[in-house]
Amino acid sequence: MGSSFVVTLKSLVRAPSVIIWVLAFPIIMSTIFLFMFSGMRTDGVADPISVALVEAADEKDGAAEALDFAEVLEALSADGDDQLLDLRLVETSTEAANLLAAGEIEGYYEVSADGAPDLTVADTGSVGAAVLDAVASSYVQSGALMAEVAERDPATLNDPAAVALALGLSAGVERAQVTHATPDEIVRYYYALLGMATLMATQAGMLAVASAQPCVSELGARRAVAGTPRGRQLVGCVAGAWVVSFAALALAFAFLLLVVGVDFAGREGLCLVGVGACSLLATAIGAFVGALPIRADLSARSGIMTGLTCLLSLFAGLYGTAALELSDWLARTAPWTAWVNPTKLVCDTFYSLYFYTSLAPFALRVAVCVAASLVLLVLATAVFRRQSYEHL
Amino acid sequence: MSHTQTAPSQDVVRVTGLVKRYRELVALDHLDLSVRKGEIFGLLGPNGSGKTTAINCILQLLSYDRGTIELFGESMAPNRYDLKTRVGVVPQQVAVFDELTVRENVDAFCALYVRDRRRRRQLVDEAIDFVGLGDYVRFRPGKLSGGLARRLNIACGIAHRPELIFFDEPTVAVDPQSRANILDGICRLRDEGATVVYTSHYMEEVEQICGRIMICDRGRAVAQGTADELKRMISLGEKITAEVGELPEGTLERLRGLSHVRSAELSDGTLLVTCEPSPHNLTDVLGALAGAGVRLGRVMCEPPTLNDVFLELCGRELRD
Numbered sequence: 261m262g263s264s265f266v267v268t269l270k271s272l273v274r275a276p277s278v279i280i281w282v283l284a285f286p287i288i289m290s291t292i293f294l295f296m297f298s299g300m301r302t303d304g305v306a307d308p309i310s311v312a313l314v315e316a317a318d319e320k321d322g323a324a325e326a327l328d329f330a331e332v333l334e335a336l337s338a339d340g341d342d343q344l345l346d347l348r349l350v351e352t353s354t355e356a357a358n359l360l361a362a363g364e365i366e367g368y369y370e371v372s373a374d375g376a377p378d379l380t381v382a383d384t385g386s387v388g389a390a391v392l393d394a395v396a397s398s399y400v401q402s403g404a405l406m407a408e409v410a411e412r413d414p415a416t417l418n419d420p421a422a423v424a425l426a427l428g429l430s431a432g433v434e435r436a437q438v439t440h441a442t443p444d445e446i447v448r449y450y451y452a453l454l455g456m457a458t459l460m461a462t463q464a465g466m467l468a469v470a471s472a473q474p475c476v477s478e479l480g481a482r483r484a485v486a487g488t489p490r491g492r493q494l495v496g497c498v499a500g501a502w503v504v505s506f507a508a509l510a511l512a513f514a515f516l517l518l519v520v521g522v523d524f525a526g527r528e529g530l531c532l533v534g535v536g537a538c539s540l541l542a543t544a545i546g547a548f549v550g551a552l553p554i555r556a557d558l559s560a561r562s563g564i565m566t567g568l569t570c571l572l573s574l575f576a577g578l579y580g581t582a583a584l585e586l587s588d589w590l591a592r593t594a595p596w597t598a599w600v601n602p603t604k605l606v607c608d609t610f611y612s613l614y615f616y617t618s619l620a621p622f623a624l625r626v627a628v629c630v631a632a633s634l635v636l637l638v639l640a641t642a643v644f645r646r647q648s649y650e651h652l
Numbered sequence: 653m654s655h656t657q658t659a660p661s662q663d664v665v666r667v668t669g670l671v672k673r674y675r676e677l678v679a680l681d682h683l684d685l686s687v688r689k690g691e692i693f694g695l696l697g698p699n700g701s702g703k704t705t706a707i708n709c710i711l712q713l714l715s716y717d718r719g720t721i722e723l724f725g726e727s728m729a730p731n732r733y734d735l736k737t738r739v740g741v742v743p744q745q746v747a748v749f750d751e752l753t754v755r756e757n758v759d760a761f762c763a764l765y766v767r768d769r770r771r772r773r774q775l776v777d778e779a780i781d782f783v784g785l786g787d788y789v790r791f792r793p794g795k796l797s798g799g800l801a802r803r804l805n806i807a808c809g810i811a812h813r814p815e816l817i818f819f820d821e822p823t824v825a826v827d828p829q830s831r832a833n834i835l836d837g838i839c840r841l842r843d844e845g846a847t848v849v850y851t852s853h854y855m856e857e858v859e860q861i862c863g864r865i866m867i868c869d870r871g872r873a874v875a876q877g878t879a880d881e882l883k884r885m886i887s888l889g890e891k892i893t894a895e896v897g898e899l900p901e902g903t904l905e906r907l908r909g910l911s912h913v914r915s916a917e918l919s920d921g922t923l924l925v926t927c928e929p930s931p932h933n934l935t936d937v938l939g940a941l942a943g944a945g946v947r948l949g950r951v952m953c954e955p956p957t958l959n960d961v962f963l964e965l966c967g968r969e970l971r972d
Binding site: 270271274483488 | 748763
């Protein structure tokens with residue numbers, strides 16, 4: 261068993277297909293992602309929302325309130341990293357409507373006679389419209405609150421701290437952190453890449469087991485007639501493949517963490533536990549395919565694994581926005597697929613660490629990985645021991 | 653070679669009534685076979701005759717329908733690892749780890765039989781010396797020539813010092829020097845006490861190194877014995893070749909009429925006469941030619957070869 265382990269280890273780390281697909285592939289893909297997403301991250305800084313305010317004539321009703329609202333908007337349009345709005349003052353609503361029609365602004369405010377800002381937007385479903393609506397609503401709510409305070413306890417208005425507290429977000433609002441880390445869409449791609457790398461790592465298990473199969477190669481036949489029981493040889497092969505898979509995935513994880521700078525939400529130790537479980541799953545899948553009683557040599561089996569990896573990675577959302585939408589659609593319409601697609605399972609294992617404060621979802625997925633691995637290894641062992649020989 | 657006790661019959665391999673079917677095809681049809689301790693046993697047969705199937709059944713790589721297989725006097729079974737440990741296999745194709753060096757390969761296979769690392773190191777060194785690969789221990793198989801790769805293949809099969817070794821056509825596609833080297837090595841293994849089962853299509857090789865030979869065809873043992881015994885089993889006694897130029901009319905008919913002559917043909921001035929076994933074939937033929945006034949050039953008289961035996965017993969039709 262020990263010698264089979266060492267032989268498997270040496271063979272795999274020197275096998276070109278393992279070096280390329282298991283060790284190098286995740287790092288190459290991560291590097292490609294790094295360059296792709298670094299551009300996206302730079303462009304992704306939110307631009308100020310262009311908005312117009314129709315200035316009220318002095319003699320018009322609500323002119324004083326419009327002035328107050330204009331001050332609020334100007335404060336939100338001040339230059340800086342947190343600039344929210346790009347404010348333009350116009351004299352008439354017709355002028356504002358023209359700007360809106362020309363696409364130069366996303367909406368415009370007009371203060372009505374009762375002092376409430378009315379918002380007109382081109383696309384009610386856009387993020388900009390939502391922000392502009394929130395600004396107007398907040399202004400109205402704050403005004404109402406101050407009016408109520410002035411009526412009930414005018415003395416409070418002399419206390420700037422109380423006023424600030426009343427107008428601040430913390431007043432009557434409890435901030436809840438629903439995710440463990442601030443979600444970053446790009447992180448999902450890297451986790452999907454880890455899922456794909458896991459499936460690529462199945463090559464190690466497949467090669468290790470198939471090369472000990474008497475019906476696959478002369479080498480397998482020769483090993484099958486040896487004095488070491490085949491069960492022991494299988495254990496050595498699987499253990500060796502697991503070590504190689506773990507090393508490859510740990511290397512990919514380290515590269516993502518240290519070089520690419522992917523956020524693992526400060527749970528790197530637990531991520532390594534996840535890598536251990538996922539590499540076991542990869543080895544078990546590979547061992548199962550390697551043991552399958554089909555008339556396919558190593559190259560054909562390797563091709564099967566590569567094809568399967570590419571297909572399953574599609575459903576994990578690896579290949580871009582469309583794939584991510586497909587993955588999300590599958591998660592909504594057929595949630596069970598996330599448990600049977602190993603790429604998605606691996607992706608979700610890491611994402612559950614990143615997304616959830618509780619460790620239960622992570623533990624559940626690790627348990628599923630280990631359980632699935634055990635089932636596959638038992639099946640692989642049963643099939644492996646029944647394989648006979650075809651040609652010497 | 654290290655040896656343990658064998659059954660009193662001294663048969664290292666005993667196969668009785670072995671039947672192996674692939675659906676309708678009978679690959680082995682009640683095959684009987686016995687290999688004695690310390691001999692090189694040749695297994696001959698055309699393609700598809702069942703010799704490789706027989707070896708696979710003996711090694712428990714294939715299941716079989718009927719019959720018994722004993723190795724070293726004990727019943728062989730797939731889980732008889734104690735018996736498998738005493739057996740070595742050198743397959744026809746080079747079956748080694750492409751990613752390991754020569755030394756690592758020999759050690760990897762030896763480790764499947766010998767667990768003690770120190771003992772293994774010694775055995776690996778000896779096996780590498782035996783096949784003369786000392787200068788190539790750090791080479792990977794892909795860097796070796798065909799002959800060297802064959803030698804590595806052999807080293808991997810014999811490193812654990814098996815008492816019984818199966819060689820399945822080990823000299824296919826190797827140059828004459830490597831072939832001679834391999835055959836010498838097999839004889840040395842026999843001299844050191846190993847029992848060898850050797851299959852080949854090269855008759856002269858088999859005749860050269862094998863003590864006893866079995867010819868099998870269509871899953872059955874057609875003949876078995878020493879090379880001389882096999883030659884005596886066929887109707888061909890000897891072949892007489894003579895340079896005669898022209899033959900007077902009626903000479904060929906007179907030759908064909910001689911009592912032990914099977915055939916007489918003239919081609920390009922060379923007369924070929926095949927005879928049944930008889931002590932006076934040559935003098936009878938030469939006498940007939942002299943009587944016809946034929947002037948002779950060179951004359952050769954050859955006993956039958958193993959190839960003649962093979963072709964007479966298995967026929968001349970092409971096989972798959």
